[in-house]
Amino acid sequence: DVKVTQSSRYLVKRTGEKVFLECVQDMDHENMFWYRQDPGLGLRLIYFSYDVKMKEKGDIPEGYSVSREKKERFSLILESASTNQTSMYLCASSLSDRIYGYTFGSGTRLTVV
Amino acid sequence: DAKTTQPPSMDCAEGRAANLPCNHSTISGNEYVYWYRQIHSQGPQYIIHGLKNNETNEMASLIITEDRKSSTLILPHATLRDTAVYYCIARPHNDYKLSFGAGTTVTVRA
Numbered sequence: 001d002v003k004v005t006q007s008s009r010y011l012v013k014r015t016g017e018k019v020f021l022e023c024v025q026d027m028d029h030e031n032m033f034w035y036r037q038d039p040g041l042g043l044r045l046i047y048f049s050y051d052v053k054m055k056e057k058g059d060i061p062e063g064y065s066v067s068r069e070k071k072e073r074f075s076l077i078l079e080s081a082s083t084n085q086t087s088m089y090l091c092a093s094s095l096s097d098r099i100y101g102y103t104f105g106s107g108t109r110l111t112v113v
Numbered sequence: 114d115a116k117t118t119q120p121p122s123m124d125c126a127e128g129r130a131a132n133l134p135c136n137h138s139t140i141s142g143n144e145y146v147y148w149y150r151q152i153h154s155q156g157p158q159y160i161i162h163g164l165k166n167n168e169t170n171e172m173a174s175l176i177i178t179e180d181r182k183s184s185t186l187i188l189p190h191a192t193l194r195d196t197a198v199y200y201c202i203a204r205p206h207n208d209y210k211l212s213f214g215a216g217t218t219v220t221v222r223a
Contacts, residue, residue, distance in 0.1 A: 004156075033209075042213045042214060042215060043157070043211075043213040045210055045211075045212075048209055048210070050209065056209075059210075090156045090157070091156075092156070092157075101147060101149070101159030101162060102157070102159060102211060104156030104157050104158065105156050106154075106155055106156050107154075107156050
């Protein structure tokens, strides 16, 4: 089974801190994605990457950046965390053939205080 | 992506088939229908997808109407562990993105 592993299940950070959320997949998937999920707003795409060192903005990239130095790892960076970035963050991966489904990680619940 | 419409919630009895409807009347020819589910406190899980033919896998069956304006996800023998939010998504095959709506909250009762 494909596994997508997110480094932390729960995280509490202070306003203004730089925050790194890590995601690793073990099945050689080309595409990786970062979503956030908020009540009433559903899942919203922040960034995605279709190859190493490649990235594209999703629907809500403001306040975030990403890094993909290796195929298996996709990092989401909050340059200066703010309280409105308190959310559930979900990483996903998929094969390059885009009709296939995504595999999601279990999520990181980030609280910014 | 074509807009999809699902009922906000439904109940079903354990051991019975659960039939989850989805309306996608504006779907275009290159859009696949995908189903995911999200169990509480977990990430969404891929279930099944199809273009125009009915599909079946170990988790579920997907029935797409001939005009492709609607579909039904069938969980043949629902268990308590099938309690989740189920999302129906219409997505072009050449689009990276998945857009999740509100989904249907399915509660399986003993």
